[in-house]
Amino acid sequence: MKLETYKKFVFASLFILGLTFSCTDLEIEETDSLISEDTGDTGFSGVSNPSSALNDLYNKVGGDFATQESMYSLSEVTSDELLVPTRGTDWGDNGVWRQLHTHTWTPDHAFIKAAWNNLNQNIFRSSEIIETTSADASTVAQAKFLRAFNMFFVMDLFGSVPFRGVDEGPDVNPTVLTRLEAYSFIETDLTDAIAALPSVGPGVENVGLASQEAAKFLLAKLYLNGHVYKGTGTADNADMQNVIDLVDEISASGFAVQEGYFQIFEPTDDSETILFLRSDLGARIWNSLHYNQNSPDNAGGGWNGFSTLAEFYDLFEGDPNTNYVGDGQEERRGFVPDAATANSENLGIGYGFLIGLQYNEDGTPLTNRQDQPLVFQKEFPSLVGNGEAEGVRVIKYHPYDPTDEDDQVNSYRQHQIIFRYADAHLMKAEAMMRMGGNPTAMVNELRSLREDTPDLGSVDEQALLDERARELFIEFWRRNDLVRFGQFSAPWGLKEISGDDNVNLFPIPATALLSNPNLVQNPGY
Template sequence: MKRKLLIKIGFPVLLSGLLVVSCTDLEIEATDSIITDQAQGIFNGVENVEASLNNLYNDIYGQLGDQANFFALNEVSTDETLVPTRGTDWGDNGIWRTLHAHTWSPTHQYILNTWNNLNQNVFRATEIIDDRSSPSAQEKAEAQFLRAFSMFFVMDMWGQAPFREADEGADVNPTVFSASEAYDFILQDLTEAIPNLPVTGPSADTDRASRAAGNFLMAKLRLNAHRYKGTDTPDSADLQAVIDAVDAIEADGFALQAGYFDLFTESVDNETIWFARTSVGNRIWNGMHYNQVSPDNTGGGWNGFTTLAEFYDTFEGAPNSNYVGDGQEERRGWVPDATNADATNLGIGYGFLINQQYNVNGDPLNDRPGDPLIFTKELPGLSGNSERTGVRIIKYHPVNGAFASHEIVFRFADAHLMKAEAMMRMGGDATGMVNTLRALRNASALGSVNETNLLEERGRELYYEFWRRNDMLRFGQFTRAWEFKDPASVGDSTRELYPIPPNALLSNPNLVQNPGY
């Protein structure tokens, strides 16, 4: 059985965007984000649904585990994360700096890569879903979930979503859904999928789509619905749907769990609704200094990613140190010192690393030039940094193994806060729900909850979990000023969407470039 060949476009399209390989019958034409060998649109179904579905999961997991592309567009573009240039390290022709400063252009490589990856995911899922592939009810539901997940982020990041049916050949320009049309399409996918997804509670099996994962994505979709529908305020029916979806997740056995950093291991917990089987090494080593080592990485960290002083300051605790006893809430973590650095922590802290760093023996570390390795809260800018500037983030600890294949994508604490937000936006009081979570995290109770401190609470709980850009957009804070954002970008609503890559515009005339680009 002949199967359509999919190849991701990861390079600029030359001339008219058409490449022909003449030594075979394979005609390769650039489309919205894929290349197909069937210009006539002949499709007889995928040869092996199980293998195709497994491959799609694996590719999505790889995309989620990357430190660039999807992660960078959703985290480095916010007030939470930046990648400063240190000498020539992490310069990369400004690819990281422009994301944080909101000065990216349509040719930004991570924008192109993410566009290609997500749209390719959508098409591959569509092939599996097609009746000619004869998927089982559960296989179809899992593919619908993965399609909904991928299209959700296309819609969220670009405000439009190309779509091609499995039997449409390369001579057919893909349909382009508006944000509201994409919303309806995703809503239908999830509505159909959820009843046919397995009921999977807290277990080692939450790496696959489940009814709880479907309800989580449904809650996320409905909570943001007003953004995609183009209305000013959330609709009460959408907000009630958020509450109902979270209640359904809870009915499947998920709940808040004490022990914050214990969640970010391979052990089964009550919060992890969906995790990606991908190495967490990028989340560990992209911020660690070159002289901070572990048994599975004796070469040390990569000394790149940091957080902003203003984000660090949203956590309770001493302002300029994070050692044990500094009055910090649990989520800010702690840094070992000469008295408690040992093999159980490798001398490497949890959460936010600031001030003097130590090795496994409790000896103070130096940077490569020989200065004390003191991570400072303040940075001089996006460029001109030393090896020591910036507070580092460690959510997945190297003592658990840098190659542990367990990165959380959906977590119950997020669902809990989504329900609290829905209640608040319906006129209710979310203070009790937020304080329930804060008590588990050893943070003091809030007297009341409004939009400002609910967004801050989401940041404290969910940092480095892909959702900061989406949260800031929903709360109307993505275009505000923060450290090192370009002043010309402050208040610029065109930065709320990324530009359509130029090669996609050339190959699909149904796409229209977003305003401001």
């Protein structure tokens, strides 16, 4: 199959639930995404249109991070932040969601395989652009950033990274980089990219493509997790100083923490967004909301799936059993519009964490499908046997779009933030702490810009991890944080298994092991 034809097939398939297509699992077939159409006796001659290939790759990466499976489920549903309870027969899906929450996944889990396939395919496509002699310096630099971006997540999620050269045909088994080798590869790609990427400041027109600031952010994230990736167990002071220096350089470009928490997640200018992906936001909006919570542009209503644990909700300031306007909650916990505050500008749909009775935009109480009051409850009886209303719901991107000139809603705008300055700010505070410094002032500097969020008297490791939870929920970093702080294998609500640090890495998919004998399964699987 020719590469361009294959691309059309992939893009058409990305939105199929489960992303279970297996054309990138390193099986030696002509549909394998890691085999170029130019392999063979003549060698690789380059992609025909590097700029078009780069644009396609940006779209592909955005699509990979848009779905509720794959990257999102592995980053968030495996943590204490989100769970997908089975409600009657809804969201049963042969147990795939429950396995993620309870850390009982296996090497044939569909979402693990999808993440592996997508990320590795993106690495190879980046290499094709990089190795095309007609590609200009800017295109190559952006492709190096995207290769580093995808390799970072393979390394983070799976440890080792398969790598196929663009000249290698189906008779060559991909080389496998160790985690330390992948770390060095990523570091080199990002360092090379920074030299040729533009330096940008804040603004929606600047932060949808790779930039020096985006590369520096990812490089800081690499160094912050360096003791995990290198296997040393203890943060290196040189790495932590690199984090501090890189964050300072990003700040010098004009990025800063800003007031108005939920406005940051609108497609408007802000000082925080360093990089957003071209990701359809439908899954971020509707997978948590009830079937009867809706907007004019979405005929089907919510999907009534994703919820949070009571213990995660309780990390936030405010009355633990209610979240209406004026309940003493901190800004980041959001609010539920009541009869008085429900209106066309919020569609009756709240922000942040939704608990208790829900309302329509005209202030009418909503009902469930049995015509009973729709009251989201904090506790779950178990992962199965739930009704429609169990679980506090989580929404960060809102269906109401204040930028729409016709005052309509736009649930699917292509603007998902992946790198944000508040994250960088907390990364710097953590680096200071790991070098023996006191991060309290920096954490309180952030909190002072979040309404009704009092200063903390002191900040230790647990307090800093909790602050990252409150600031960065559902932004793809919770699993990464828990691993770095040594808490990913700890028990939490409806998850009994604990103490097995083998779960810090996902298993290499079984199909990949069969097709590439250079791969070795991770311990414990």
